[in-house]
Amino acid sequence: MSTKPAVLPRDPDSSYLFLCRRLRELGAMDLAAYKSPQVQRRLVSFLEKRRLPNLAALARALDDPGCLEDLKVFLTINVTEFFRNYERFVELDEHVLPQLPAGNLRVWSAGCSNGAEAYSLAMLLHKGRPAVEHHIWGTDINGPGLAKAETGLYTLPELKGLPREYLQTCFLAEGQFHRVHPEIRRMVRFAHHDLLRHTFPAGYHLIACRNVMIYFTEEARAKIYRGFRKALEPEGFLFVGGTETLLNSPDFGLVQYRPFFYRAV
Ligand SMILES: C[S@@+](CC[C@H](N)C(=O)[O-])C[C@H]1O[C@@H](n2cnc3c(N)ncnc32)[C@H](O)[C@@H]1O
Structure with missing residues (x-):
């Protein structure tokens, strides 16, 4: 698993792509296969929750396995119920x-x-x-x-x-x-x-x-x-x-x- 520090692009779209690549490199998840507007909304909330200024800072923070796991759980909606419907x-x-x-x-x-x-x-x-x-x-x-x-x-x-x-x-x-x-x-x-x-x-x-x-x-x-x-x-x-x-x-x-x-x- 690579833990190289991130080299980050400046514009938000490429930051998003960079984050997708970083998550793949870390073996965490294939973020690019999730619908992008939904994920981007969740990412904004995650940045606020973690008090991180931008996606670039988040990509760096993922070197911490706790943050990585937290992000995965945050991005995947886990709502469920016994005998749902x-x-x-x-x-x-x-x-x-x-x-x-x-x-x-x-x-x-x-x-x-x-x-x-x-x-x-x-x-x-x-x-x-x-x-x-x-x-x-x-x-x-x-x-x-x-x-x-x-x-x-x-x-x-x-x-x-x-x-x-x-x-x-x-x-x-x-x-x-x-x-x-x-x-x-x-x-x-x-x-x-x-x-x-x-x-x-x-x-x-x-x-x-x-x-x-x-x-x-x-x-x-x-x-x-x-x-x-x-x-x-x-x-x-x-x-x-x-x-x-x-x-x-x-x-x-x-x-x-x-x-x-x-x-x-
Ligand atoms: C909204 S819950 C649905 C739970 C249950 N199937 C139900 O209908 O009550 C969505 C679940 O999909 C899981 N999930 C998201 N991405 C996944 C993936 N790539 N592979 C397997 N599970 C995934 C989430 O972690 C989450 O627990």
Whole structure:
């Protein structure tokens, strides 16, 4: 990893490009694949928060690993919820899961934030087929989010959106926290995986990637959708977020099955 001091261009646009290059060199993230106006707005807030005068100073400050991690977390929006958009999970349960093989399923929650989505999928699968051992892979680039996901400990406000039946059957009260039940916990494995930079594994029956693609450029999204298609088993499903409709899904070998679900063909 290079920690050479930065030589900085003067105009703001090239400072931005320089910062993108610096983050790539540090192996941190591919900032150029994120929609630029959004990122630039977040960067302005980050400069204010860190009391840094400009992007050039920020690029220099990234030699501090703490600042680098802080920036990554700040730039990636981590808002999540258990069973986010509950009606889509009902649809998944009633219309999509019955289309999948009866045996154990391999599910990927890509961009899982603090684990809420990955555990929601595990709970739903466990409810429907408790005797079958399913595997859920929860991935993200946000280190603190993944660390929280690993603990499986959530406060009641963090469990907002969780139907009562799941709170009662899939969590154990532990002081001010609720711990994911060991039977659910062991279904889920978490890992650091960057959708923009890492290779995709294969053999998934269902991939949930929700409220993540909206942050990427069109070019980056196209590459990821192709990657998801390869990662899916034939007839497997991609589950997307509310504002992530694929207009040209057949280009990626995906056919719309219901509004937020695409089937690999
Ligand atoms: C708004 S959250 C969505 C969480 C969850 N999927 C949901 O819908 O509730 C977006 C997540 O995408 C993650 N993310 C951003 N860029 C990523 C990348 N290049 N690879 C993997 N995850 C990424 C962020 O860290 C964040 O946790």
